[in-house]
Amino acid sequence: MTSNNSDASTNTDTSSASSVTSSLGPLDLEKGQGTKEQSIEEIVASLGDTVGKTRVDNPKMSATGVDVFYADKQAIFGVDLDIANNEVISMIGPSGCGKSTLLRCLNRMNDTIPICKVTGELTLDGEDIYGRDTDPVLLRARVGMVFQKPNPFPKSIYENVAYGPRLHGLSRNKSELDDIVITSLRKAGIFEEVKDRLDAPGTGLSGGQQQRLCIARTIACSPEVILMDEPCSALDPIATAKIEELINELSENYAIAIVTHSMQQAARVSQRTAYFHLGKLVEVGHTADIFTNPRHELTEKYITGRFG
């Protein structure tokens, strides 16, 4: 920290140059050290097409030329990306690079933000999800989401998990519903902890337990695609391992997109990895390749921990 201070103070003039750069303070360090390499800004400005294969053979969901705007501010720039059936794709990148934004586009959660505008094409099983006759309610039943912050309903644990199945009429009677609830809780690795207090409020759990409850709630609806926004950020290593196990298990039947800040986690759970930077999809490829042999220099810088 101390060594950074001097750099930061010498670079205050450049860091206030534009809003884009000021949202990426640490990049100034790179420049401050006076390397001969190209500066990050220059690289980002000259970013062209995504490096790597964005398309897959059996896409479950696919994005083509997606731009997202928050009012006048563009958050996503022309992203092309496929999510394959039965695969886990992880999205990585520095904070604020638009991972959550893209994820929320995939089940139209961005509809709730009035200033948010999405252009380009997004499809689920080949159908345009922003099309006129696509029902966002049905879409969200098929594409489930686990949010960055745990957000259980202020109801009992049982009610939290039972809400989705009840909403969609997935069970015919109470015992079927009980089954769904228990299986979902067990899959999310929380059943043992809460089995004695299913009637206790979900908001009374610890942060990590709440997050697993939210995962249980999502898988109880048996969606086709699961979007997870940093599902393990509040979890201890044991719970994280459980969730990763769950992701592995689920990937046999579902398509899963997971945003994570932990590169080890991305390496452990995903088959493919997409690296985002300032709203652009920089590189996408097999996870092993991205982490061992990144082709784009921004990707390399990020995974080697030189920024972000």
Next chain:
Amino acid sequence: MNHTDPTDSETSDADRSSTDTLGMTRSDTTAKVKASIKKRYARERRFRLYGLIAILSSLSFLAILVFTITKNGLPAFKQTFIQLDVTLDAKTLGLGDEPDQAQLLKANYNGTIKKALLAQFPDVKKRKDKKALYKLISKGGQYDLQRQVMESPDLIGQSKTVWLPAGDDASGYLKGMVDVTIPEKKRRFKDNQIEWIESLKQDNRVAERFNWTFFERGDSREPEMAGIKGALFGSILTLMVTLILSFPIAVASAIYLEEFAPRNKWTDIIEVNINNLAAVPSIVFGLLGLAVFINFFQLPRSAPVVGGLVLSLMTLPTIIISSRAALKSVPPSIRDAALGLGASNLQVVFHHVLPLALPGILTGTIIGMAQALGETAPLLMIGMVAFIVDVPATITDPATVLPVQIFQWADLPEKGFVEKTSAAIMVLLAFLVAMNTFAVILRRKFERKW
């Protein structure tokens, strides 16, 4: 460390470097913090003291208010009765043989009472004295007698001992509210009347009972016969109309505006207008009610239905504003969670948002209703200030409401109405407390338990 927010780290860096250049050591900082901590605590103590003073002074005002009202109003809950031996002979009553109900209704009960009084005090001969004597018994006494006779007509021709309500001045004297040290000329209750009352007292012909009349009757010109029931029922009916109209409309508008309406120029205009409506003086709503509901729609005057309509116009903005605030305070993450599971907007609102907002909505409603309960001005405009004796049974019957009744009684010269006014205020406050208690119970029920 975490480089997500460079501005943050920059300021903290700047702080640190400036303290470094000042050559501050750690112990300096400690000393400075210690010095300032004392000041901060002192400030906090002072602030607490101000708060305590504010609360205590408002409490003492409240205590004074309640004390004076109770002191003035308590006598109104007592009613004094005088016992007389009345002879219900057909001649005095002005009845022939076999009278029917209509004749019984019109019979001269007053004369019978007067006769009984004269029989009690045979010495009274002068016309003026007789008149003073008659005043000992309330004019309402004849109706009590009338009721008894109509219930059992075979009383006619018999003698009966009855308790009749004392007149206004007599009951005032019996309740100890007449200052006998004042010279007779300046006093309404004369010496001879005092003499008669004292002699009745000695014969054990005077009694004080709980004033059921006050709760069983409507308004009257005679203070001892005037009751609050008419105004109470008028208030209940009016508030029922207000609640039934304003609660659903207000909550529905709040939900629509907060959850469904697009944010644009029109909703902005609506929002500004609702806020303005909440600030419109209530008498304006009365004028509006007069022009629209009575003159245009030809609804009956003085009726709780019109009062309720006018008051709901007044309470609507209050409930809408507080409901919107309550809806807005529900965390967006809950909405996201439900939407993400595939709930429709309507389901999100009714399954999650509304239950969480309900306590706030109920608070707003009760504030609106309390306002409506205490409102006088707009009701004056639509004629609810009329003198109405009958207790209203439906929302179209002419009626008055508690605050208007208080206003009317406060204006009357008779001594008995002073205590009635305070008693009516007590009833109004009791009504308010009951309403609030009900709301608190409801809130408790709906408040989330975690």
